[in-house]
Amino acid sequence: MSHFSYQDGVLCAEHTPLTQIARQFGSPTYIYSKAALVENFSSYADACKKHGRTDDTALVCYSVKSNSNLAVLQLLGKLGSGFDIVSGGELLRVLAAGGSPRKVIFSGVGKSREEMQLALSHDILCFNVESIPELHRLNEVAGEMGKRASVSLRVNPNVDAKTHPYISTGLKDNKFGVAYEDALTTYRVASALPNISVVGIDCHIGSQLLDDAPLLEAVDKLIELIDALAAEGIVIHHLDIGGGIGINYDNDKPVAVGDYLARVFAKVDAWRAKNHAGAPIKVLFEPGRSIVGNAGILLTEVQYIKHGETKNFAIVDAAMNDLMRPAMYEAWHGVQPVLQRHVAAQTYDVVGPVCESGDWLARSRELAIQEGDLLAIMSAGAYGMTMSSNYNTRGRAAEVMVDGATVHLIRKRELASDLFALETLLP
Template sequence: MSHFSYQDGVLCAENTPLAQIAQQFGSPTYIYSKAALVENFSAYADACKQHGRNDETALVCYSVKSNSNLAVLNLLGKLGSGFDIVSGGELLRVLAAGGSPRKVIFSGVGKSREEMQLALSHDILCFNVESIPELHRLNAVATEMGKKAAVSLRVNPNVDAKTHPYISTGLKDNKFGIAYEDTLTTYRVAAALPNIEVVGIDCHIGSQLLDDAPLLEAVDKLIELIDTLDAEGIHLHHLDIGGGIGINYDNDQPVAVGDYLARLFAKIDAWRKQKHGGAPIKVLFEPGRSIVGNAGILLTEVQYIKHGETKNFAIVDAAMNDLMRPAMYEAWHGVLPVQQRDSAVATYDVVGPVCESGDWLARSRELAIEEGDLLAIMSAGAYGMTMSSNYNTRGRAAEVMVDGDKVHLIRKREAASDLFALESLLP
């Protein structure tokens, strides 16, 4: 079901009219549905249970970079989620939200010594290591701290995710992971390091995948590697298949999470039965967009209607600094008027006030709107607020969480004074 829908011609979040939220909190504002977040996470958790997995054999690690608000992290942590992080700052967010460090996996190609020290001091579950130099640095840091670092190696399986090139991460020319043909050598290096404990294997081939065929192809390659490593005496405890399942932005038809996991578990179970006597291997997931993407919208107000010679513009108070995806990826987001009108429809580019021609949120949309109307930019829960900036000295948007007929402010709107509070004048 959609948790953002029209009721008597007024767009609502769950049971709350968006106009009421705008009146209380202003605009632009990110609005999330608690029910949608719970439903989307449960799609993963329930599928794991249906296929005989428990906490010891499956772990859903929410990708913090997709939406890192503390309220979102806290909610998912209470539902049993682990967390996939890519920075020390994200680890601190998870801890501040009450998340367990023993359910944290640390991904990313450029981990600093300080980030490694922070993660080791909190005894996180695992580092996803992406290069031999990183292995040596992590071993050195762990040695200095008198600890052992649990690692999985992120393998680049050279599988085409068939998605936007900026969010494709599993091909040979991507910066991520260890080349498939170098995997065995790298595992040998890892196994020989005294303060490294090899525990798993990881891959993540891209984002916004509508078809699970590339993911299952990557799993086949990982299975082959696990068997090769087993023969070498390097025994892995978990298989991390990353995230990447897409959402509906523009009549997209993403694979259902339950269907994908059913095929995945069938493949893994058949392999373990044939080659390993049925012994289980723990399976980790790193979903982000598929949990939060359609659980959030960006609410914005039309400031001006501008009729140009070749185009009409709806100039709104949200901008590329609030939602970067259209400018960066030419991403498509649905646009809905909060109040449905019977007036004439016109074609508009929905643009913001930032001083860039690239500052647009939607192009060529058929809308019946007037100045002062509210618009909802749909499917904005993932990579919206986390990619926002203060360009043009614009304060970042407020964030609210809707829970039925209750609305909670989960991040205050930034004031201009907040933006230069850390700056100093010359003496």
């Protein structure tokens, strides 16, 4: 079911009219549906249970970078989620939200010494290491702390995810991971380091994948590599296949999560039955967008209707600093008027007040609107608030969580004074 739908001509989040949320919290405001978040996470958890996976043999590690609000992390943690982080700050967010560090995997190509120290001090589950220099630094830091760092290597399988170049991460010319051809050599280096414990193998080829064929191709390549490592006495205990499953932005038809996980587990089980005995290998997933993307919208108010010679503009109070994806990727987001007006629609570009020609949220949309109307920018739960900025000294939007008829403020709107509170005047 859709958790954002019209009721009596008014767009609602679950059972709450967006007009009510605007009156209470203003705009622009990010609105998340608790029911949608639970449903989306459960699609992963239920598929794991259906195929006999327990916490010891499967772990869903939510990708914190997609939406890092503490309430979102808290909710997912209570549902049993682990967390995929890419910075020390994200680790601190997970801890502040009550998440377990033993369910945290630390990805990213540029981990600092301080971030390594922080993660080791909290005994996280695993570092996803992306280069030999990073291995040596982590070995050094762990030795200084009297610890052994558990690592998996992020292997770049050179699989084309067939997605936007900015979010494709598994090709040879991407900055991520260890080249597939260099993986054996890198694992040999890792296994010889005194303060490193090799526990897994990892890959992530990109995001917004509608077809799971590239992901399954990557799984095959990782399984081949696990066998090659076993021949050298290097035992892999978990297989982390990353995230990447897409969502519906514009009549997209992403693969069903349950179908995708079933095919992954079938491959893993067939490989183990043929070649191995003993405990099954643990399978890790790193979903982000597929959990939060369609669970959130951005509410904004039309400030002006501007009719031009070749275009009409709906100038709203949200902008590229609030939702960067259209300006950055030319991403498509649905736009729905909160109030359904029974008048002739016109074609508008929906644009913001930021002083950039690239400040647009949607182009060429048929809308029946007038000044003062509210618009909902759909499918904005992922990479919306986390990519927002204070450009033009604009405070970031408020965030709310809707739980049935109850609305919780989970992040206050920033004030201008908040933005320069850390700055000082010269004497």
